[in-house]
Amino acid sequence: MDVVNKVHEHNLVAWAKDRPDVLVLSGDLTGSTEISLFKQTYPDRFISMGMAEQNMLSWAGGLAREGFVPFLHTFAVFLYRRPLDQLQMSVCYPNLPVRLVGFLPGISTPGGVTHQAIEDLSVLRGVPNLTILEVGDATDVESVLDITEDLPGPVYLRMLRGEIPRLFPKSERLQLNRARVLSAGSDITLLSTGLCTEEALRVTGLLSARGVSISHLHITTLKPFSDPTVLSALAKAKQGVITMENHSTIGGLGTCTAEMMAEAGIGKPLMRVGIEDTYCQGASFPYLMRKHGLDALGLVSAVEQLLDTKLAISEADLDAVRIEQAASLSAEQLEAL
Amino acid sequence: MSGADSWEKQVAAIADNVRRRVLELTIEKKGCYLSQTLSSADILATLYAKVLRLGPSQAPMIPPRFPGVPGQAGAEYGFGAAYNGPQGDGFDRLLISPAHYAVAIYATLIEVGRMAPESLSLFNTDGSTLEMIGAEHSPGFELTTGSFGQAISQAGGIAMARKRRNEKGRVFVFMSDGELEEGQTWEAIQALAFHKIDNVVVVVDVNGQQVDGLTKEVMNIEPIDARIEGFGGIAVRVDGHNLGEIESAINNTSHDGRPLFVLAYTNTAQGVPLLDERKPHLHYVRFADETEEATYKQFLADWERRAS
Numbered sequence: 001m002d003v004v005n006k007v008h009e010h011n012l013v014a015w016a017k018d019r020p021d022v023l024v025l026s027g028d029l030t031g032s033t034e035i036s037l038f039k040q041t042y043p044d045r046f047i048s049m050g051m052a053e054q055n056m057l058s059w060a061g062g063l064a065r066e067g068f069v070p071f072l073h074t075f076a077v078f079l080y081r082r083p084l085d086q087l088q089m090s091v092c093y094p095n096l097p098v099r100l101v102g103f104l105p106g107i108s109t110p111g112g113v114t115h116q117a118i119e120d121l122s123v124l125r126g127v128p129n130l131t132i133l134e135v136g137d138a139t140d141v142e143s144v145l146d147i148t149e150d151l152p153g154p155v156y157l158r159m160l161r162g163e164i165p166r167l168f169p170k171s172e173r174l175q176l177n178r179a180r181v182l183s184a185g186s187d188i189t190l191l192s193t194g195l196c197t198e199e200a201l202r203v204t205g206l207l208s209a210r211g212v213s214i215s216h217l218h219i220t221t222l223k224p225f226s227d228p229t230v231l232s233a234l235a236k237a238k239q240g241v242i243t244m245e246n247h248s249t250i251g252g253l254g255t256c257t258a259e260m261m262a263e264a265g266i267g268k269p270l271m272r273v274g275i276e277d278t279y280c281q282g283a284s285f286p287y288l289m290r291k292h293g294l295d296a297l298g299l300v301s302a303v304e305q306l307l308d309t310k311l312a313i314s315e316a317d318l319d320a321v322r323i324e325q326a327a328s329l330s331a332e333q334l335e336a337l
Numbered sequence: 338m339s340g341a342d343s344w345e346k347q348v349a350a351i352a353d354n355v356r357r358r359v360l361e362l363t364i365e366k367k368g369c370y371l372s373q374t375l376s377s378a379d380i381l382a383t384l385y386a387k388v389l390r391l392g393p394s395q396a397p398m399i400p401p402r403f404p405g406v407p408g409q410a411g412a413e414y415g416f417g418a419a420y421n422g423p424q425g426d427g428f429d430r431l432l433i434s435p436a437h438y439a440v441a442i443y444a445t446l447i448e449v450g451r452m453a454p455e456s457l458s459l460f461n462t463d464g465s466t467l468e469m470i471g472a473e474h475s476p477g478f479e480l481t482t483g484s485f486g487q488a489i490s491q492a493g494g495i496a497m498a499r500k501r502r503n504e505k506g507r508v509f510v511f512m513s514d515g516e517l518e519e520g521q522t523w524e525a526i527q528a529l530a531f532h533k534i535d536n537v538v539v540v541v542d543v544n545g546q547q548v549d550g551l552t553k554e555v556m557n558i559e560p561i562d563a564r565i566e567g568f569g570g571i572a573v574r575v576d577g578h579n580l581g582e583i584e585s586a587i588n589n590t591s592h593d594g595r596p597l598f599v600l601a602y603t604n605t606a607q608g609v610p611l612l613d614e615r616k617p618h619l620h621y622v623r624f625a626d627e628t629e630e631a632t633y634k635q636f637l638a639d640w641e642r643r644a645s
Contacts, residue, residue, distance in 0.1 A: 094414035
């Protein structure tokens with residue numbers, strides 16, 4: 001598995017080259033949100049808005065009304081928690097093409113509770129007109145801007161920065177409301193988002209080796225949440241379903257999944273791996289993942305609970321796993337299973 | 338009679354009709370945002386009939402029913418602004434910030450011939466776009482601003498976009514003084530000044546009144562002019578019932594590189610002195626009993642007789 005550095009920084013500059021209506025608005029976090037190169041390359045299209053997010057959200061609405069496509073860059077938490085009213089009334093109600101590029105989702109921030117966007121999905125899934133996307137690897141990051149282009153309304157992006165794994169082949173671009181099917185199986189269906197997908201990939205191979213047949217889907221679209229591939233995978237799970245996300249267990253992927261299962265009458269147990277209705281302390285990402293059970297070991301224990309068995313998978317076993325690039329299964333492959 | 342006298346007389350007559358029309362509606366509907374209309378009628382009439390460069394209305398004289406929200410039913414954003422004519426190079430824009438002033442906007446549109454008088458019967462009725470607190474589908478509205486302090490920031494984005502396209506035409510924001518209590522207002526002034534957005538003109542109805550009572554007793558906002566200047570804007574104080582002063586402050590104040598703020602000091606009982614005794618609780622005027630209502634009916638009847 002490759003690790004790629006500053007994917008968004010370079011991708012945005014290339015992508016915006018022939019799109020003169022694309023503007024970047026910065027909330028005083030230019031270096032921290034990978035827009036320094038954009039600022040350097042297109043100084044005229046870089047707009048400094050300072051630390052004033054309420055004004056930035058409404059201002060962006062004004063620019064979008066006039067035909068520009070503003071890409072707001074700040075930490076995820078500052079896009080919805082402080083300026084929620086502005087986001088709703090100046091951007092989402094009028095259904096304007098404003099792109100909210102939110103960095104450091106969930107507990108992936110070196111900052112503390114003030115910087116942790118752990119309930120952004122709970123808050124924003126209830127906002128009409130908004131599309132919500134979350135990326136999990138370099139290929140997702142490289143292709144997500146293309147997805148936004150076809151959406152006339154606002155988009156909220158849970159974005160990644162710095163060194164990012166490339167889990168999926170560069171040629172397999174992210175598609176709107178379409179999961180990446182990473183493995184097919186019949187005992188458990190596992191849905192994961194964002195950085196949790198890499199953790200899940202550490203586990204799924206070991207599970208197969210121990211005779212647990214697992215269907216693993218990487219989810220990138222959280223709203224809308226109506227992918228027939230997901231529905232079909234949920235319906236096929238004999239033992240139950242597990243969701244895994246860098247977010248509160250209330251209102252995010254786990255909740256979307258519960259709603260979909262309930263509406264389709266899929267009466268199987270659901271385990272939601274996530275932050276269990278608590279604020280978190282400021283600490284390193286690996287430490288917090290372990291503490292809140294969002295890492296590979298946390299997933300192992302969820303599987304054990306669901307199957308009511310011990311799998312004898314140790315931390316050393318997980319450390320020894322080398323993640324290979326996971327090509328998604330094609331529709332034909334899925335059909336053949 | 339000089340030319341100047343004639344425009345002022347004409348605008349004063351428009352403002353007078355706006356006030357009378359809304360008093361009539363207040364009696365008919367047993368309550369309305371009357372005091373806001375009384376304080377702002379001269380400002381709005383001056384803007385619509387003298388200051389703003391607007392093309393002819395692009396909307397039906399009688400507003401059609403609410404077509405649905407943007408994004409869901411295919412309705413477009415901001416179409417209430419069609420009553421202000423086409424947008425684009427050379428035209429001014431008017432963005433209404435305190436959406437509670439909707440009835441004053443509707444009445445002004447009627448008096449300047451952009452909406453049919455009978456439209457007002459749709460006010461605050463189910464399925465109509467003439468909502469009590471307007472939004473961007475309401476006649477004369479371009480934005481959804483019932484939650485205060487957001488129009489001035491949106492105006493910043495609109496005005497910046499127009500500057501980027503080298504468009505001529507100003508972006509006017511009509512604000513209320515209570516909105517100066519919102520933190521976002523000051524974020525916006527700071528950003529307008531920082532980005533040198535000088536195609537924005539903010540006209541504030543400083544009527545000194547908010548829901549709980551007098552602004553100075555709820556949350557002091559003075560000295561408004563010094564505060565605005567401190568944030569990088571240009572501020573001019575005028576008598577908000579002196580049409581010449583309003584017009585001159587807007588058109589003759591040099592503000593290169595800075596946003597202009599015209600602070601129009603007004604009276605919430607202007608034209609209806611009966612309301613003086615109810616001050617300062619005038620946010621939403623409804624009459625206490627039939628006797629009071631009868632007094633206002635008589636006042637309106639006398640007023641109508643004088644006007645005709």
